[in-house]
Amino acid sequence: MTRLRALVPLLRPTRFSTSATAPTASTASPSNGTVAPDKEPFSIYIHWPYCSSKCTYCNFNKYVDPNVDNERMERSLVTELKSELAYWGLDQGNRPIRSIYFGELGRDHTPSTALRSLLDARAVWPGKVSMDLIMGHTGQTLEDWEKELRFTMDIVDDHLSLYHLTVEPGTALHKDVVQGKTTLPDSDLSTDMYEATIQLTREAGFEHYEVSNFARNKAYSMHNSGHWFGIDYLGLGPGAHGRMSHPQTRQKFRTFNVRDPAGWMHECEEQGTGQGCDGVVY
């Protein structure tokens, strides 16, 4: 951390003031080139690092802690938000917020509570509710997956994210697979599942607009598509990554926060942000 922080003065853009030269419309725009850079929308990603239990396949920066100091966490998030908005020149309100993503998704629900939440969400935001499913888990057959997918397409709005389970090193699932305690669908079955996914979603009117994402009525994901198109996003919370443009030069900076929640809160309290380094320019 000390080493990373030492890099910050070298790599971060210098603090800017409102009297600094404003970027011009001719400066490269990461979105479509038609919006002035100082008016470009940006997204916010907020990472909450705690889950009530850890899923065996999860390699996110997540912790199970029965004694979470929620108030301190929330205070730190607000501190970091204010600090980063000011730092990147976003506190003037010139650039609209495109989307806000809460990296929170604690999966201690049952199928029926998940269904109830989906229906509640659809009542509040009709046409705006997406659902994530994972295919290729232990013991799953092609028929199981097709049945689950058909059921989901009957109840979901116009967007689906359908991911294939990946076994990440360091997870409990990886350990079980290596030790032969669990087996997953082989590559043939996995391929069949993906091909069935493409066919069934097409029959149901979904457009396969990204490897794992499907939409009807052009209901593309605002947040994810922002990532794919290179639009700026502010990463807040332990371990969060971000990508921001310097307000004058438009040079892109990749940001990444301290992963450990206690360390991140300490940094927020001490220096207003838990950003360990934002040194990768591209």
Ligand code: SF4
């Ligand atoms: S609910 Fe999501 S973030 Fe939490 S442990 Fe499971 S997969 Fe990871």
